[in-house]
Amino acid sequence: MKSLAELQEIRNKVLGQVNLRKEREDGIRVVVGMATCGIAAGARPVLNAFLSEIGKRELKDVMVTQTGCIGMCRLEPIVEIYMPGEEKVTYVKMTEDKVARVVAEHIVNKQPVVEYTIGAVKD
Amino acid sequence: MKELSLHILDIIQNSVNAGASIIEIEIEEEEKEDIFRFSVKDNGCGMSADFLRKVKDPFTTTRTTRKTGLGIPLLEAAAVQCGGRLDIVSEPGKGTAVTAVFQNSHIDRAPLGDMAQTMVTVISGSPEIDFLYTHIKNGQSFVFQTEDLRRVLQGVPLDTPEIIGWIEEAVREGLAEIQVK
Numbered sequence: 038m039k040s041l042a043e044l045q046e047i048r049n050k051v052l053g054q055v056n057l058r059k060e061r062e063d064g065i066r067v068v069v070g071m072a073t074c075g076i077a078a079g080a081r082p083v084l085n086a087f088l089s090e091i092g093k094r095e096l097k098d099v100m101v102t103q104t105g106c107i108g109m110c111r112l113e114p115i116v117e118i119y120m121p122g123e124e125k126v127t128y129v130k131m132t133e134d135k136v137a138r139v140v141a142e143h144i145v146n147k148q149p150v151v152e153y154t155i156g157a158v159k160d
Numbered sequence: 161m162k163e164l165s166l167h168i169l170d171i172i173q174n175s176v177n178a179g180a181s182i183i184e185i186e187i188e189e190e191e192k193e194d195i196f197r198f199s200v201k202d203n204g205c206g207m208s209a210d211f212l213r214k215v216k217d218p219f220t221t222t223r224t225t226r227k228t229g230l231g232i233p234l235l236e237a238a239a240v241q242c243g244g245r246l247d248i249v250s251e252p253g254k255g256t257a258v259t260a261v262f263q264n265s266h267i268d269r270a271p272l273g274d275m276a277q278t279m280v281t282v283i284s285g286s287p288e289i290d291f292l293y294t295h296i297k298n299g300q301s302f303v304f305q306t307e308d309l310r311r312v313l314q315g316v317p318l319d320t321p322e323i324i325g326w327i328e329e330a331v332r333e334g335l336a337e338i339q340v341k
Contacts, residue, residue, distance in 0.1 A: 084281055
């Protein structure tokens with residue numbers, strides 16, 4: 038198993054950055070629906086992909102959180118992104134593969150990926 | 161659900177919603193006895209005897225509360241389909257324990273799947289909760305508890321990306337050591 042000494046090293050490294058995160062209350066929020074419907078539809082790998090992509094890019098002002106059933110189970114996995122001062126954007130039928138593009142285009146470059154949003158769903 | 165680890169994730173979410181501060185997950189795979197068992201035990205708000213009687217019925221539960229719904233009936237169906245069962249013990253104010261038993265070699269038993277992802281999901285979702293995960297396979301065991309990490313981290317939250325990355329690898333490696341695939 039990985040050693041706690043290694044964890045200690047990571048802790049010392051990130052200590053300064055954590056304080057930085059706490060000060061930013063106006064950060065970006067990524068909310069993943071994680072009720073039974075979301076889990077069954079594949080929300081877990083989507084959430085994990087957001088965590089690792091945001092970790093890899095060292096985006097300090099992005100929080101990934103979870104919520105229950107959003108009420109549109111047939112469109113799960115659903116991810117909502119809240120940017121300060123912007124209207125919420127709802128992504129539907131998310132997959133692991135779509136995450137990198139959402140992070141790059143929406144979170145980093147502030148351009149929502151319109152084709153993945155709820156507005157693009159045809160009934 | 162395609163993986164038992166997704167059922168486990170779903171049941172843990174119930175414990176989180178029940179306001180638990182400690183959640184214990186135990187998985188036991190015993191090939192000789194042909195048993196696959198897991199339990200999720202919490203110190204959350206618990207359920208009344210009346211509610212407990214109805215909790216396995218999707219048509220009663222979905223309309224009375226948001227805490228349950230299809231999660232428990234789906235898990236029960238999966239267990240029963242594999243010659244097993246689902247037991248729930250609960251006491252108001254004390255907590256709830258959900259135990260699912262499967263015939264390990266049953267053709268319909270879903271694979272365990274990615275427990276590292278399940279742990280990362282629940283820890284990042286509720287970094288303030290203490291999780292204790294014990295996995296026993298054929299007598300060998302792996303124990304992972306957030307309490308140990310907290311002692312080292314001294315105030316650095318568990319949901320810091322670098323820490324989450326470490327947790328995922330630690331669980332993956334720990335399970336590999338006891339031959340959990």
